[in-house]
Amino acid sequence: MNTTEFILERVAPIFNKQGYVGTSLTDISNVTGLTKGAIYCNFSNKEDLALKSFQYNINAAITPLFELVAATKGSLNKLHAITTYQxxxxxxxxxxxxxxxxxxxxxxxxxxxMLFKSAQKLSQKFTTGLTNIINDGIVNNEINENTDSAQYAKIILSLIEGSSLLAFTHNDQTYISTAMDFINTSIIESIKK
Structure with missing residues (x-):
């Protein structure tokens, strides 16, 4: 593992826990054991480190979901793979x-x-992916043709992100499981043929 990877492995969870504003250079030095100079030999500034830490966190938490969905056949199966992953x-x-x-x-x-734009682009990628899954399901006769794919994609993503927020706010993962049950029984069931 090179120094850049070492720094990201140590710092990415700190940024995510303490916030991108709330994480100081001292926090970064403490968690890595490196001087500020050594850190800035690998990253141009704190914003660059934050952006790469965000991508590191995405690779650990969300990229596996995208890979799972890509490897799953059928729109309904893809939607169920998402709720199972969540x-x-x-x-x-x-x-x-x-x-x-x-x-x-x-x-x-x-x-x-710059970091906000990255989060926004990821959210849009998620929405577009869900929209495409539903559209493919319409084309492949799995999902009702009168389904507004963009609207359902936004609802599904809102339930996923909203349930995550509440689960972490209350330290209670049942917010997520309840929302996934709702997506499965009330949304997917209502749009499938």
Whole structure:
């Protein structure tokens, strides 16, 4: 493991737990055991480190979901794969400070436009992916043709992110499992043919 990877492995969870504003250079030095100079030999500034830490957190928490969905056949199966993945999401990210997309989106909107834009792009990628899954299901005769795919994608993502926020706020993963049950029984069942 090179120095850059070492720094990201140590710092990414701290940024996600303490916030991108709330994490100081002293925190970064303490968790890595490196001097500020050594850190800045690997990153141009704190914003660069924050952006790469965000990507590191995404690779750990959300990229596996995208890979799972890509490997799953059929739109209904893909939607169910998402809800199944989300049921284990709380345990996956609870010690890392919660959902990195949610954390960065809320934490950086007014103070780090580049990082906020990355969170926003990820959210859009998620929405577009869900929309495409539903559209494919319509084309492949799995989902009712009168389904508004963009609207359902936004509802599903809102339930996923909202349940994550509440689960971490209350230290209670049943917010997520209840929302996933609702997506399965009330949303997916209502749009399938």
């Amino acid at each position: 049921r284990s999401y709380y345990d996956l990210v609870k010690d890392r400070g919660g959902c990195p997309m949610l954390r960065a989106g809320v934490d950086t909107k007014f103070i780090n436009p």
